[in-house]
Amino acid sequence: MVDLTGASWRKSTRSAGNGGECVEVADNLPNVVAVRDSKDPQGPALIFSPNAWATFVRTTHIAR
Numbered sequence: 001m002v003d004l005t006g007a008s009w010r011k012s013t014r015s016a017g018n019g020g021e022c023v024e025v026a027d028n029l030p031n032v033v034a035v036r037d038s039k040d041p042q043g044p045a046l047i048f049s050p051n052a053w054a055t056f057v058r059t060t061h062i063a064r
Contacts, residue, residue, distance in 0.1 A: 031049070
């Protein structure tokens with residue numbers, strides 16, 4: 001289990017601006033990137049390695 005207490009969450013630039021479909025990312029933690037649904041901040045978060053997250057971001061930019 002990863003301790004997300006010190007996570008600094010920011011809304012993804014890919015999130016819709018209408019208050020729905022909001023994804024938040026915390027990339028300030030050592031060796032992990034956490035992703036959560038902003039509508040459920042106490043809910044679960046997905047945890048990625050920094051390399052896996054970078055690959056995901058790079059791939060989604062190419063697919064646009």
